[in-house]
Amino acid sequence: MAVQRDVGLDDGRVLRAHDGGAPAPDAFTVLWHHGSPQTGALLAPLLEAAARRGIRLVSYARPSYGGSAPRPGRDVASAAADVASVADALGVGRFAVMGASGGGPHALACAALLGDRVTGAVCLAGLAPFTEDFDWFAGMVAPGGLRAARRGRAARARHAEDDAFDEQSFTAADWAALAGTWSSLGADAGAAGAAGPDGLIDDDVAFAAPWGFVLADVAVPVLLVQGGEDRVVPPAHARWMLERLPRAELWLRPRDGHVSVLDACPVALDWLLAAAEAPPGASRDD
Numbered sequence: 001m002a003v004q005r006d007v008g009l010d011d012g013r014v015l016r017a018h019d020g021g022a023p024a025p026d027a028f029t030v031l032w033h034h035g036s037p038q039t040g041a042l043l044a045p046l047l048e049a050a051a052r053r054g055i056r057l058v059s060y061a062r063p064s065y066g067g068s069a070p071r072p073g074r075d076v077a078s079a080a081a082d083v084a085s086v087a088d089a090l091g092v093g094r095f096a097v098m099g100a101s102g103g104g105p106h107a108l109a110c111a112a113l114l115g116d117r118v119t120g121a122v123c124l125a126g127l128a129p130f131t132e133d134f135d136w137f138a139g140m141v142a143p144g145g146l147r148a149a150r151r152g153r154a155a156r157a158r159h160a161e162d163d164a165f166d167e168q169s170f171t172a173a174d175w176a177a178l179a180g181t182w183s184s185l186g187a188d189a190g191a192a193g194a195a196g197p198d199g200l201i202d203d204d205v206a207f208a209a210p211w212g213f214v215l216a217d218v219a220v221p222v223l224l225v226q227g228g229e230d231r232v233v234p235p236a237h238a239r240w241m242l243e244r245l246p247r248a249e250l251w252l253r254p255r256d257g258h259v260s261v262l263d264a265c266p267v268a269l270d271w272l273l274a275a276a277e278a279p280p281g282a283s284r285d286d
Contacts, residue, residue: 002018002019002020002021002041002042002047002057003018003019003021004016004017004018004041005017005018005019005089005090006067007060007085007086007089009082009085010085013063013068013069013070013071014067014068014069015060015061015063015068015069015082015085015086016040016060016061016066016067016068017040017058017059017060017061017086017089017090018040018041018042018058018059018060019056019058019090020042020047020050020051020056020057020058021056022056023051023054023055023056024054027054027055027056028054028055028056028095028096028272028273028276029055029056029057029058029087029092029094029095029096030050030055030056030057030058030095030096030097030098030269030272031058031059031060031083031086031087031092031095031096031097031098031110032046032057032058032059032098032099032103033059033062033079033097033098033099033100033103033104033106033107033110034059034061034062034065034099034100034102034103035099035100035101035102035103035185035189036101036102036103036199036200036203036204037065037102037189037192037193037197037199037200037203038065038066038102038103038185038188038189038192039061039065039066039067039188039191039192039195040059040060040061040062040065040066040067040068041059041061041066041188042057042058042059043182043184043185043188044184045181045182045184045262045265046265049265049266049269050269052266053266053269053270053273055269055273056092058086058087058090058092058095060082060083060086061199062079062082062106062199062202062203063082063199063202064196064198064199064202065192065195065199066192066195066199070198070202071202074202074206075206075209075210075211075212076105076106076108076109076206076207076211076212076213077109077112077113077211077212077213078109078212079106079109079110080109080110080112080113080114083097083106083110083114084114084117087117093117094116094117094118094119094276095117095118095119096118096119096120096121096122096272096275096276097110097111097118097120097121097122098121098122098124098265098268098269098272099121099122099123099124099126100124100125100126100261100262100265101124101125101126101127101232101233101258102126102127102203102207103126104123104124104125104126104127105123105126105127105129105206105207105211107121107122107123107126108121108123108126108215108218108222109211109212109213111218111219111220111222112213112214112215112217112218112219113213113217118220119220119272119275119276120220120221120222120223120271120272120275120276121218121220121221121222121223122222122223122225122268122271122272123222123223123224123225123238123241124225124226124261124262124264124265124268125225125226125227125230125232125233125258125261126224126233126237126238126241127207127233127237128236128237128238128240128241129210129211129214129215130150130207130208130209130210131240133240134236134240135236136237138234138236139230139231139234139235139236140169140231140232140233140234141166141168141169141231141232142165142166142168142169142232144159144163145159145160145163145200145204146204146207146208148204149201149204149205149207149208149209150208152205153201153202153205156201156204156205157197157201160197160200160201163197168231169231169232169258170231170232170257170258170259171229171231171257171258171260173229173255173256173257173259173260174257174258174259174260176260177259177260177262177263178259181263182259182262185259185262214244215241215244215245216244216245216246218245218246218247218248219246219247220247220275221247221248221249221275221278222245222247222248222249223248223249223251223268223271223272223275224238224241224242224245224248224249224250224251225250225251225253225261225264225268226238226250226251226252226253226261227253227255227256227257227258227260227261228252228253228254228255228256229254229255229256229257230256230257230258230261231257231258232257232258233258235252238250238252251264251268
C-alpha cells in the first residue's frame with residue numbers, strides 16, 4: 001500500500017506525494033504523472049505492475065489536486081521543479097517518468113528540464129503542445145474546455161460552471177476498462193472532480209498555452225503510447241510529437257481508446273527498465 005506524504009517547498013507551498021515503497025534498497029524508481037482530473041493517488045493496476053518488476057512507484061498531486069496547494073499561473077514546465085523537490089524529499093536520485101493523458105505533458109517537462117536525473121519517459125495518450133501545424137482539436141468529441149482555455153483562465157473557469165462530461169468521449173473499450181481493470185481510475189477521477197475544478201482548469205490553460213520548453217529539449221528516450229480510436233486526445237497528437245522528439249518511438253494500439261490504452265502500462269514499465277540500462281546516447285535499436 002502506498003504511503004502518503006506532504007512535501008513542503010521553499011516557496012511555502014505543499015505538495016502531496018504518494019510512495020509505493022522500495023521493493024529493494026536499490027530499486028529503480030518511476031514517477032507517475034496523473035491525468036486530468038485525478039487526485040495523484042497511485043492506482044492499484046500501476047502498483048501491482050510495478051511490484052512485479054521490483055520498481056518503486058511514486059507520484060504526486062499537481063497543484064490544486066488531491067491536497068496539493070495551488071500554483072497560480074503555472075505552466076507545464078513548472079512541474080519539473082515540483083517533481084525535483086518531491087524526489088529530493090523521498091530520497092530519490094535518478095528516476096524515469098511516466099504520465100497518462102494530462103500527465104503526459106508534465107512527464108515530458110521533467111524529461112526536458114531535469115537533465116540526466118531522468119532516465120526515460122513514457123507518455124500515454126498525451127496532448128501535444130498547442131500548434132497550428134495541424135488541427136489540434138480535430139477528432140476530440142468534447143474540445144470545449146480546451147477551446148475556452150485558449151482564451152485564458154477566466155474563460156476556462158466560466159466554461160467549468162456548466163461543463164458536463166460527454167460520455168461519447170470514451171469508446172466501448174474505455175468503458176469496459178473502467179468497469180474492470182481500471183475501475184480505480186474512474187473512482188479517483190470522481191473524487192478529484194468532486195473536490196472542485198481548479199486543478200483541471202489550470203491544467204487546460206497550461207496545455208493550451210506555451211509549455212515553457214520545446215520537444216527538441218527532451219534528450220532522453222521517449223515512448224509514446226497512443227490509442228487509434230482515442231476521442232479525447234486523437235492520434236494526430238502522438239504522430240506530431242514523434243516527428244519532433246529527438247529519441248522517440250510510437251506504439252500505436254489501433255483498437256484502444258483513451259482509457260483502454262492504459263493496458264499497455266506494464267509493458268511500458270519494461271520499456272523504461274530497458275531504457276535505464278542502455279548506455280547513454282544509445283538507441284533502442286543498438
